[in-house]
Amino acid sequence: DVKVTQSSRYLVKRTGEKVFLECVQDMDHENMFWYRQDPGLGLRLIYFSYDVKMKEKGDIPEGYSVSREKKERFSLILESASTNQTSMYLCASSPGGSPFYNEQFFGPGTRLTVL
Amino acid sequence: AQRVTQPEKLLSVFKGAPVELKCNYSYSGSPELFWYVQYSRQRLQLLLRHISRESIKGFTADLNKGETSFHLKKPFAQEEDSAMYYCAAGARNTPLVFGKGTRLSVIA
Structure with missing residues (x-):
């Protein structure tokens, strides 16, 4: 079974703090993704990566950055957290080839609250 | 712009009744269509995709290119089908x- 793990299930941070969300997959997938999930808005893509050190912006990259130094790990960084970044963050991975034709495997999510 | 529309936020049906979850898409080219499901306290997972043409847990989805729809159907709903369902569309480079x-x- 593909396993995608996220470093925290719940996180509470203060406005202005730098926040790191970590994601690790164990199936040697080339593609990795970060989404945020909000009620009534569905899933929105923040960033994705199709290879080590490669990254592409998704629909809502503002206020976020990412890092992919190793194939299995994809980090989402909030440089200066704001209250409107309170959300559920989902990481996903998929096999090589087109990132968007293949099934994506999701992590359990990190619920981030910014006070 | 690429768009996927699910017109119903909430759908309530009685156990044993037919279910249809609607999905319409606006997408250039030939997208691949998916249905993902999230059961309570579980992670989001793929339910089915158009290219596989499978029936998973009794669910099927037919692609209607003329109506640009990919509705999810099940003839007899079960309580364990209660979940959040997401329709998604993807293309090779999008x-x-x-x-x-x-x-x-699903109401007992």
């Missing part, structure tokens, strides 16, 4: 676009 989701509630 990020996957998700609908806003439909919460299905």
Whole structure:
């Protein structure tokens, strides 16, 4: 079974703090993704990566950055957290080839609250 | 712009009744269509995709290119089908676009 793990299930941070969300997959997938999930808005893509050190912006990259130094790990960084970044963050991975034709495997999510 | 529309936020049906979750898409080219499901306290997972043409847990989805729809159907709903369902469309070089989701509630 593909396993995608996220470093925290719940996180509470203060406005202005730098926040790191970590994601690790164990199936040697080339593609990795970060989404945020909000009620009534569905899933929105923040960033994705199709290879080590490669990254592409998704629909809502503002206020976020990412890092992919190793194939299995994809980090989402909030440089200066704001209250409107309170959300559920989902990481996903998929096999090589087109990132968007293949099934994506999701992590359990990190619920981030910014006070 | 690529768009996936799920017109119902909430759908309630009685156990044993037919279920249809609607999905319409606006997408250039030939997208691949997916249905993802999230059961309570579980991670989001793929339910089925158009290219596989499978029936998973009794669910099927037919692609209607003329109506640009990919509705999810099941003839007899079960309580364990209660979940959040997301329709999604992706293309070779275009990020996957998700609908806003439909919460299905199956009433005993």
